[in-house]
Structure formats: C-alpha cells, structure tokens
Amino acid sequence: MKAFVDSILSGVLLGSLYGLFASGLSLVFGVMRLVNVAHGDFIVLAAFLALAFQHVTGIGSPFVMLTILVPLMFVLGYLLQRAVLNPALGPDILRPVLITFGLSVIVQNGLLQAFSADSQKLQGGRIETASIPLGGGLAVGTLPLLTLAVAVAVIGSMQWVLYRTRLGRALRATSDDLTTAGMMGVNTPHLFGIAAGIAMVTVAVAGVFTGVRASFDASAGPAWLIFAFEAVIIGGLGSLWGTLAGGIILGIAQAVGAYISPAWQMLAGHVVFLVALMFFPRGLFPRRSE
Amino acid sequence: MSAKMTKVVQSSRTSRVAGLAAIVLVLALLSAAGWADRGTLSLLMEFFCYLALAEMWNLLAGFAGIVSLGQQAFLGLGGYALFFAALRLGWNPLAAFLLAGVVGAIIAVPSALVVFRLHGAYLAIGTWVLAEVLRLIFSEVASLGAGSGISLPVKFAKSVRLGPMHRDAVLYLAALGLALIVILASYLLLRSERGLALTAIRDNELGARSSGVKIFSVKLAVFAATGMGTGLTGALLYLAKLRISPSAAFDVNWTSYMIFMVVIGGVGTLEGPIVGTLVYFVLRQYLADLGSWYLIILGVVAVTVMLRLPMGIWGTVARKYDISLFPTRRRVLFEEAGSGGGELCAEGSSAAQE
Numbered sequence: 001m002k003a004f005v006d007s008i009l010s011g012v013l014l015g016s017l018y019g020l021f022a023s024g025l026s027l028v029f030g031v032m033r034l035v036n037v038a039h040g041d042f043i044v045l046a047a048f049l050a051l052a053f054q055h056v057t058g059i060g061s062p063f064v065m066l067t068i069l070v071p072l073m074f075v076l077g078y079l080l081q082r083a084v085l086n087p088a089l090g091p092d093i094l095r096p097v098l099i100t101f102g103l104s105v106i107v108q109n110g111l112l113q114a115f116s117a118d119s120q121k122l123q124g125g126r127i128e129t130a131s132i133p134l135g136g137g138l139a140v141g142t143l144p145l146l147t148l149a150v151a152v153a154v155i156g157s158m159q160w161v162l163y164r165t166r167l168g169r170a171l172r173a174t175s176d177d178l179t180t181a182g183m184m185g186v187n188t189p190h191l192f193g194i195a196a197g198i199a200m201v202t203v204a205v206a207g208v209f210t211g212v213r214a215s216f217d218a219s220a221g222p223a224w225l226i227f228a229f230e231a232v233i234i235g236g237l238g239s240l241w242g243t244l245a246g247g248i249i250l251g252i253a254q255a256v257g258a259y260i261s262p263a264w265q266m267l268a269g270h271v272v273f274l275v276a277l278m279f280f281p282r283g284l285f286p287r288r289s290e
Numbered sequence: 291m292s293a294k295m296t297k298v299v300q301s302s303r304t305s306r307v308a309g310l311a312a313i314v315l316v317l318a319l320l321s322a323a324g325w326a327d328r329g330t331l332s333l334l335m336e337f338f339c340y341l342a343l344a345e346m347w348n349l350l351a352g353f354a355g356i357v358s359l360g361q362q363a364f365l366g367l368g369g370y371a372l373f374f375a376a377l378r379l380g381w382n383p384l385a386a387f388l389l390a391g392v393v394g395a396i397i398a399v400p401s402a403l404v405v406f407r408l409h410g411a412y413l414a415i416g417t418w419v420l421a422e423v424l425r426l427i428f429s430e431v432a433s434l435g436a437g438s439g440i441s442l443p444v445k446f447a448k449s450v451r452l453g454p455m456h457r458d459a460v461l462y463l464a465a466l467g468l469a470l471i472v473i474l475a476s477y478l479l480l481r482s483e484r485g486l487a488l489t490a491i492r493d494n495e496l497g498a499r500s501s502g503v504k505i506f507s508v509k510l511a512v513f514a515a516t517g518m519g520t521g522l523t524g525a526l527l528y529l530a531k532l533r534i535s536p537s538a539a540f541d542v543n544w545t546s547y548m549i550f551m552v553v554i555g556g557v558g559t560l561e562g563p564i565v566g567t568l569v570y571f572v573l574r575q576y577l578a579d580l581g582s583w584y585l586i587i588l589g590v591v592a593v594t595v596m597l598r599l600p601m602g603i604w605g606t607v608a609r610k611y612d613i614s615l616f617p618t619r620r621r622v623l624f625e626e627a628g629s630g631g632g633e634l635c636a637e638g639s640s641a642a643q644e
Contacts, residue, residue: 035411037359087597093410097357098553099596105546105589109582222542226422229415233408267426270419274404277416281407 002137007259008252013144015231015251016151017213019244020206021224022231023155024199026243029232031175031195032089034096038104040225042200045107046073046207047216048115050122062122062208069204077200078193085196086189104221111218122211147209151247154202155240161198162240171195223266230273236283245285249276298620300481308615319466323459331458335530337571338465339523342472343544344551344563346516346523349476352558353485354512355492357410359545360417363401363424364394364517366539368524370428373534376446378433383450387464387525394521398514406509418542425540439535447532461530468526472519473616476560480618484508546585550592556602560616565604 025039036042049072050065059065084103088095130142162168173181174188182188210216210224227250235246250269257268276284322334343361350356368390375386405416429437450457479485490498491505499505528534547570555566573591577584599606608614 033410035415037411037415084593084597092600094351094357094557095596095600097359097411097414098549099593101359101546101549102589102593102596106586106593109585109589112582113586222418223422226415226419229412230419233412233416263426263430267423270423270426273419274423277404277407 004259005138007255009138009140010144011252011255012248013141013148013251014255015248016144016148016244017206017210017247018227018231018250019247020147020151020154020202020209021228022235022243022247023151023158023240024202024206025225025228026232026235026238026240027158027202028195028199030238031171032192034085034089035100035229036085036103036199037097037100037225038107038221039100039199039203039228040223041104041107041111041221042073042203043207043210043224044111044216044218044221046204047122047211048111048120048218050208050211051115051120054122060123060125062124062212066204066208069208070201073200073204074197077203078197081193081196082189086192089192104225108218108221115218117217117219119215119217120211121215122208124212128212143212147213150205150209151244154205155244158198158202159240167191167194227269230269233283234273234276234280236280236286239283239285242283242285246283249284296622298622300617300620302614302617302621304613305615305617312615316470320463323455323463326462328456328458331462332530335458335462335465336527337567338462338469339527340547340551340570341564341567342465342469342519342523343548344555344567345469345472345476345560346519347545347548348552348557348560348563349472349479349512350516352552352562353476353480353488353492354509355495356509356513357414358417359414359542360405360419360421361516361520361548362540362542362544363417363421364398364520365524365527365544366421366424366428366534366536367397368394368521369528369534369539370434371521372525372529373440373442374434376442377440383446383529387522387529390525391518391522394524395514395518398517399510401517402510402513406506406513421540421542425536428536428540435535437536439533439538441533442529447529450529461526465523465526468519468522473560475515477616477618480560485618486620488512543585546588550588552602553592554595554602556605556608559602559604559608559614560618561608561614562602562604566602569603 021040021043025036028034028036046069050062050069053065053068054060054062057065080103084099085096088099124143127143127146131139132142132145133139160168162171170181170186170191171194173184174186174191178188227247231247231250232243233246234249235242235244250272253272254265254269258265260268319334323331326334343365347358347361350358350361371390371393372386375381375389376383379386381389401417401420405413405420408416428434434440447457450460452460452463455463480488487498487503487508490501490503491508495505524539528539551566551570552563553566554569555564556562573588574584577587580587595602601609
C-alpha cells in the first residue's frame with residue numbers, strides 16, 4: 001500500500017513536469033491556433049543548452065543557467081515566429097504542421113550532430129537526493145516538489161498575464177477574432193512573436209527541470225511532445241489550469257502503470273489519453289465559453 | 291457568366307497524350323522484371339513502394355484534409371501481419387501479404403473513430419500517439435521477438451517466386467502493381483462525384499456538410515483504404531528486408547519521408563508525389579552517407595519549399611504552364627468567349643486559393 005501511495009505521489013509530481021511541458025503548447029494554440037510539432041525538441045534543445053552553458057561558465061547549478069537560457073529562448077521563439085511561422089499561418093492547416101514537423105527533424109538531428117546520441121543529465125547537486133518526510137514512512141523529494149511549485153508559478157503567471165494585463169487583453173482578443181483585433185490596432189505579427197517567446201520561456205524552464213530529474217538524449221523530443229499534447233487534450237483546449245491537471249492525470253497514469261509493470265508505464269499513459277478522448281472529447285476542464 | 295454554350299470537361303489534349311505515354315512507360319517498367327539485374331530491381335521495388343506511400347499520404351492530406359503523422363502505424367502493422375502469418379500460421383507468402391492489407395483496413399476503422407474526434411494539427415499528433423501505442427504493444431509480444439525484433443527464415447523468402455521469376459522480380463512487380471493501383475484508384479476516385487465531395491470537405495467542411503456531403507463516412511472510407519494500402523506496402527518492404535523490429539517498423543521517419551516526397555512534389559496533385567519521390571531518391575543516393583546531416587538537409591529543403599513554394603515543384607510548374615497530366619479538376623469551357631475559349635476551374639480548391 002505504501003509503495004502504491006508512493007507511486008501516486010511521484011505521479012503527481014511527474015505530472016506537474018508534463019503540465020510545464022504542455023503550458024507553452026497550450027498558450028500558442030490558444031492564441032494563434034498553431035501546434036508546434038517541434039515543441040518537444042525545443043525542450044531537449046533547452047536542456048542541452050543548459051548543459052553546454054554549464055561547461056562553458058563552470059557554474060555548478062543548472063538552475064542558475066536559467067538566467068541566460070530564459071532570455072535566449074524568448075528571443076529564439078520571437079524570431080522563429082516572425083521569420084518562419086507567421087508566414088505559414090493561414091486557413092491551410094497543413095503548412096504550419098509540416099513546417100514545424102520539418103523544424104523538429106532539423107533540431108533533433110542538429111542535436112544529434114552536436115551532442116552525439118549519448119544520454120546526458122544535468123547535475124542538480126544536493127537537491128536531487130534531498131527529501132521532506134511526510135510521516136507514515138512516506139517522503140516527498142525536494143526536487144519534484146520544487147517542480148510542482150514552479151509549474152504552478154509558471155502557469156499562474158501566464159494566467160495573470162492573460163487576464164490582468166494589457167498584453168493579455170490583446171492576446172485574448174486576437175484569440176477570439178484575429179481580424180477585428182487587427183482592426184483595433186493590435187500588431188498581430190508582433191503579438192504572435194511575443195506569445196511564441198513566452199512559450200519558449202516555459203520550454204527553457206521545462207528543459208532544465210526535466211534535465212535535472214532524469215537523463216535525456218537528442219531523440220527524446222517526440223516523446224515529450226506527445227506527453228505535452230496528451231496533457232493539453234486531457235485537460236481541455238484553452239484552459240491553462242486544465243492543462244496542468246491533464247499533465248498530473250497523465251503522470252499518475254504513468255506512475256500507476258509503472259507500478260504494475262515497467263513495460264506498462266508509457267502504455268498506461270496513452271491508454272488514459274485515448275479513453276479520455278473517447279469519453280470527454282472536449283477534455284475534462286473545457287473552457288466555459290465556446 | 292452569360293455565355294450561352296458551356297460544357298464541363300475533365301480531359302485535355304495534354305492529358306490524353308500523357309495517358310498514352312503512361313501506358314508505354316508502364317509496359318517498359320513491366321518488362322524490366324525480365325531484364326534488369328537484382329540490384330536495380332530491388333532499388334526500383336523500393337522506389338515504387340515509396341511512391342505508393344507518398345500517393346496515399348497525398349490522398350489523405352492533400353485531398354481529404356486528414357494530416358496524419360502516424361501512417362507508420364499501418365506500415366508496421368502490415369509488416370508484422372506478414373511475419374505473424376508466415377511464422378506462426380505457416381501461410382504462404384501471397385496469403386500472408388493479403389492478410390497485411392486486411393489488418394491495415396480493419397485497424398484503421400477503430401483508429402479513425404478515436405482520432406477523428408480531433409481536428410487539424412491535433413489529429414496529426416493523435417495519429418502519432420496511435421503509432422506509439424502499437425510500437426509499445428509490439429515491443430511486448432514475445433512470440434514476435436518483442437523489442438529486439440524477429441527474422442523471416444530463408445526458406446520462406448525463397449518460396450516467393452512466380453514461374454521462372456525469382457524473389458526480386460516478383461517483389462518488384464508487386465510494388466509496381468501496388469503503386470499503379472494506388473495512382474489509378476486515386477485518379478478514378480478524384481474524378482468521381484465522391485472525389486469532389488472529398489475535396490469539398492478539405493476546402494470547407496461546413497460548406498460541404500451543408501451541401502449534403504456525408505463527411506464522416508467519406509473520410510472513414512479514405513482512411514481505411516489508405517490503411518489497407520499502407521499495410522500492404524509495409525508487408526512488401528519487410529518481405530524484402532526479412533527482419534522487422536518495433537522501433538524500425540513504427541518509426542515516425544516513415545511518415546517524414548512520405549511528407550517530404552509529397553511536399554517537394556506538390557500537395558494535392560497526383561503528379562506531385564511522382565516528382566517528389568524521384569527527387570527524394572536522387573537526394574538519398576548522394577546524401578545518405580552523411581548520417582544526421584542528410585536528415586537536416588531534407589528538413590531544411592522541406593521547410594524552405596513549404597515557405598517559398600507551397601505548391602511544390604510540380605504544382606508550381608503546372609500552374610505556370612497550365613498543364614495537368616492526370617486531370618482531376620473539372621473545367622468549364624465557354625465556347626462563345628472568343629478565341630481559345632474562356633476557362634474556369636469549377637473545383638473548390640482553385641477557387642479558394644485564388
């Protein structure tokens with residue numbers, strides 16, 4: 001029983017990481033109806049960049065690297081959106097899907113070329129093994145708990161930006177009606193760039209936390225994209241807190257699957273996703289309007 | 291539109307000449323089974339398998355509006371169905387091959403019921419999840435070699451023959467036949483009323499629905515048919531390779547190659563994938579040794595073409611010179627409109643793009 005509760009608990013904390021993966025995907029889809037198929041590969045890129053910066057600067061903590069990584073990824077997201085993705089947006093959904101799929105192939109093989117196929121891990125130091133006792137023989141790792149707190153903070157700030165700021169109002173207006181928002185003076189190409197930049201900030205944070213949690217390699221991107229996507233669909237399109245909840249449900253499913261048999265870890269996650277899709281096609285926490 | 295004499299045509303002189311040329315080319319290709327050497331035959335076999343895959347992906351994405359990133363699901367299923375029939379049921383190669391098609395079609399139906407709940411890009415990733423699920427399941431099936439895969443015995447491979455023809459020639463003819471059937475079937479489908487319904491769905495789902503198109507059943511039929519065809523192609527490819535493993539058979543790169551060929555050649559035309567497959571094979575011949583650089587180059591080429599030349603090589607040429615070798619669109623000819631006659635394309639897609 002204790003092992004089972006333990007695995008549920010680790011599922012919740014793993015799921016918060018998936019929620020972090022998914023928040024950027026969810027934001028970009030909400031604002032410009034774009035699904036970035038290379039999303040997972042950018043998370044891997046962020047993890048590798050953190051690793052490279054660690055080597056170059058000699059600073060021990062990968063979390064310090066976020067001070068470089070966050071602005072860098074924001075700029076990368078903004079430029080990529082303006083130069084490559086904005087021209088592809090339009091009524092034809094085929095083009096953005098295929099272009100981001102192409103980007104995924106480019107990033108993945110570029111990482112393979114630059115960092116080889118070897119597994120890597122970010123060394124987080126003492127925090128990796130530290131834990132907080134919960135009583136009854138249960139303990140929760142400090143790092144997973146920090147990940148959950150960070151996921152809540154990231155999604156909370158995105159929610160705050162969306163609903164409490166001028167930028168958020170423009171983003172929501174564009175999401176509701178692109179043409180009218182443009183007529184009201186919203187500079188949509190710039191706004192899309194900002195949204196993509198914010199998504200890349202979540203990617204940077206997700207990359208560092210996932211890199212400290214477990215080892216990763218250049219080909220991990222597609223799996224992470226799929227987890228992010230499943231979290232978004234389970235949670236319901238257009239709801240950021242729903243996305244976090246979706247990630248946590250996915251994390252629990254995987255942890256319970258792994259508890260039954262290691263082979264079942266991934267499969268259980270996918271099965272829960274497919275079942276959710278069958279019975280709750282709009283997700284468990286759909287946005288009220290629509 | 292006050293012209294008094296109008297008629298709707300699908301053919302043109304170019305298309306009739308092209309039809310004739312195609313027949314001559316097919317006869318020449320058929321004869322290759324008799325005179326080409328084994329290396330050439332196996333390269334040609336692979337070419338026609340890839341062509342069939344590209345044409346089917348094009349039918350899904352370019353005509354039915356179903357952008358799938360999970361076609362490797364059906365390719366892998368077809369391969370595994372063949373191996374299962376050969377190794378565990380003791381079937382002959384032909385029966386095992388046909389089973390692959392049946393399995394592809396049967397699995398496509400429940401898959402469609404799930405993924406068709408998603409739309410656009412989400413549908414694309416949904417199909418990918420299905421392929422992942424199959425990869426994980428086949429990694430656990432011990433009787434089919436689990437994660438490390440399984441081989442076909444040489445005896446089975448040698449039993450693939452037809453009269454005096456050895457295995458390479460038979461596989462080549464099967465691949466050629468498959469590609470031709472896929473192209474011909476797409477051509478006939480797209481020229482039919484059902485094909486018009488299909489493109490109407492792609493261009494405007496709501497409009498098509500309100501015009502009485504039964505969207506779900508049309509999409510389902512196309513998805514099942516391509517599931518069958520992709521399964522058969524997978525069976526052929528793995529009958530040639532003689533070894534299958536889950537990570538190779540359900541590799542998303544299969545779909546990457548399909549997309550590359552279709553995008554380079556031109557989405558939404560039957561000629562485009564032929565051009566794209568040729569380009570792909572030429573690039574592969576020269577670049578495959580470069581390892582990951584090869585895939586980076588393919589990716590860069592595909593993204594650039596998608597941004598600069600969204601209609602692909604064939605689509606751009608065809609538009610510039612107004613040619614169509616296998617015309618699927620309907621044209622209205624105005625016979626009173628002066629010399630040469632005014633032409634109007636009556637198909638939805640051209641109207642939407644212009």
